[in-house]
Amino acid sequence: MKLQWVLATGILLLAGCGESENQPTEPEPAETEVMKEEAPAKEVTSDATEEETAKEEFISTSVFKFAKGIEYTNAIDINKHVTVFLDMSEELAPGLAVQHVVKQTYDFLQQKDIEGAKTVTIVVNQWGQKIAMYTVQKDQFVPDAEKPMTDAVMEASKIEFMTPEVKEFGKNLGAW
Template sequence: MKKLFLLLAAAMLFLSACGDETAAPEKEEPKEDVKQEEKEQPKKEDKEQPKDGPKEEDSSIDTSMYEYSKSVEVTDAIDINNYVSLIIRMNDNLQPGLAFQHATTQTYDFLHQPAIKGADKVGINIILNDKKIAMYEVDISKFQPNDDEPMADVVMEASVVEMMSPEVEEYANTMDIPLNKE
C-alpha cells in the first residue's frame, strides 16, 4: 500500500511538473503578442495620420495667410505640369460673399511666395459649409502686384472664373470685383 501511495504521489508530482511546463509557454505567448502589437502600433499610427497634414508639413508652400479658413489643401504639381491647386475650406460662420473676398484677398499674399515660382497657374477652390462657392484659376503671368488697388481685384484681374455661386457673383458685382468668365 505504501508502494501504491508512493507511486501515486510520484505520478501527481510528475503531472504537476509537466502541467507547469505547458502553462509557462502559454503565459509567455501573450507577452510575445503584446510585443508584436507594440511593433505594429507605430505602423497603424502612420496609416491613421490625416493625408492633409503631412502634405502641408512636407510642402514648402505656405498657407498660413488664409486666416479665415478651417483648412487649406495644397496640391503641388509644379514639377509635373507647372500647376498648384488649393482647396480652401472657409469658416462656416462667414457669409458666401465675404468668404470669397477673404479667400481671394489672402490669395494675393499666397501668390507672392517664392515656393510657387515655376507655376504657370494656380487653381483656387473655395468651400463654405461643404459647398463649393467659387472656383477660379490665376494666370501667374497676368498677376501684377499693385498696392494701390484692392488685393481681391488684383487677383481676379489675373484670373478666369470657372464656377461661382449666385450669392458670390452678386456680392462681387456689388463690390465691383472684376470677374473674367472666358
C-alpha cells in the same frame, strides 16, 4: 613539442574567437534610438537633396487666415500648377468668405514656395459645397499697391465657378 605548443595555442585562439562572436554586443545608446525614430521615413530616390525635395513639396498656406481647413496639390514639377482647396468657416457669409480668400490670394501668389507655377487654382468650399473656384495666370498677376488686392488677383484670373450669391456679392462690390 613545438608542434604541440603551436596546436594548443591555435586551439586557444580559436576558442577565444568563438566566444567573442557568440557574446551579445552592447546595445546602442538610447539617444541613437530616439534619433532613428525621429528621422523621416521618406527616402530620397532622385538626384535632388532632401532640402530641395522638402522645398518642392511644402507650400505655405498660412496667408489664408479665415480657412478652417486647407489642402493643396503641388504639381509645379509636372505641369506648373498648384491647386488650393479652402474650407471656410460657416460663420462668414459666402460672398465675404470668397472676398477674404481673393485678398489673401494676393499674398499667396507672391511667395517663393510657388515659384515655377504658371497657374494657381483656388477652390473655396463652405458647408461642404464648392462656392467659388478661380484660376490665376501668374504671368498676368501684377502686384500693385495703388489698387485693391482683389482687382490685381481677379484681373489675372478666370472664374471657373461661383454660386449666384457669391457672384452677386462681387458684382455689388465691383470686385468680380
